[in-house]
Amino acid sequence: MPMKLAILSRNSKLYSTRRLVEAARERGHSVRVLDPVRCYMRIASDGFGMHYKGRPIAGYSAVIPRIGASVTRYGTAVLRQFELMGSYAPNPSDAILRARDKLRAHQLLAAQGIDLPVTVFGDYPDDTVDLLSMLGPPPHVIKLTEGAQGAGVMLTEKPSASRGVVEALRGLYANFVVQEFIGEAEGADLRCFVVGGQVVASMRRQAPEGDFRSNLHRGGSAEAVAATADEQAMAVRAAHVLGLGIAGVDLIRSRRGPLVLEVNSTPGLEGIEAVCGTDVAGRIVDYVAAHAE
Template identity: 45%
Template structure:
């Protein structure tokens, strides 16, 4: 859901929800004053600690600090820049590695282990980390499914640390990258996501073998026309102004691949768009806003089946 996406992108809010639902996470403290740093370090188990901002993706805004002085200096700078800051337990046994699990609906569709290179402790694929296939234990799969469920996400990339006492949720991503996990697992994750979106929209079986293979940093967004009355009857050209590539429309249990720009949208259509993952969601929202109808109570609410992946 839209609320789930917002919750997952705020690391503090997500941590609170996960902890409240007894899903294991590293000990975490929110720091609003540099004078609270030493107390926070003690509360999460001592040095070293992970310092992170509450909003950031692909490993950005995440730091490992080995002394209280280093942690204080970093926190002071982040607070001065008006960033919300977390101090988190460092799980030494999982240093430089984690397990990424893709959950679609209530099903685990793919998983991989990520490893950092050299002295880097962040294992993100975009930070030159390596990926490999993993035989996912059921305990890890169960934690991943529960994390996605309590955050209200139909599509989620759940990052798990391999702690001595079992899996711990490090982060839950509402728009996970696909290149690394498709490479490591051999699973067509994009196809699984599109298939789920179409099933949830009430369509029958459709052929999706023609689904485009994902390019680095590319994403897919699904848009249900029925949720946005202002789109009905408009052409793709009128809606997107040629700024977003529409590679398919799900209509009457069939897929219309590469629809013409002058194709008019119908009430039950599900539009599938592709573009740069970092900007695709905002581009789709802008297009919907331009065409919003006064009768559309939530013109910018993407709905439970509309997600960037």
């Protein structure tokens, strides 16, 4: 059945957005890219309405959100409005909000027994030394809770450095967590791309010389690898716990087994499609079409 599909994206020229449009059109679906910032809403007990650039919009079977971190709050409100108007979203608004808040996501994953690097979080300056003692000796990884693509991730190798960075971030009123550093991973992680309870592609990303962040946007390299059965099961479970039908789950290989580093609700397609040669966009569209009314 052909569906009427909306893709929420601020830029229709981005690779991931373009590929989803291509995949949808190849399959005979009607598709439109909507800038979430240009959507505006009427909310009332007698029903929900939405306009886009001066005209009413309605009747979308499904919405694929590609909402950037800078517009999380408004973008998820727009997505929620679509959901209330009857559109299917593979990643619902509440699931995106859970995944975007790294602290909340870590709490939810750990509560379900999903292993991750030990994480500490605190707010009061006088408690910094004791907070770091709960984690153990450095190196420490300090992460802004709303960073993306490796931005806002720092490695400190001495207790004084950890304290200094924590104090500096507190002075900026930034939200952050401090984590144990997994040295045996040697700057590599595993991106598992989950669609509908299956890992459809996976790649190993390696940090460039002199860095520990493996993000491709930071000059990291990547190769296609097969995730183990345990790694696939962990990635699928992590996406499920956060309520995401589509997710990029970053794992790290440690001595105690795979650990979840992060669950990305808007994973990019360019790197993984190029490295793995998999039509990930097509898998996403097929999954959404199977679940849309």
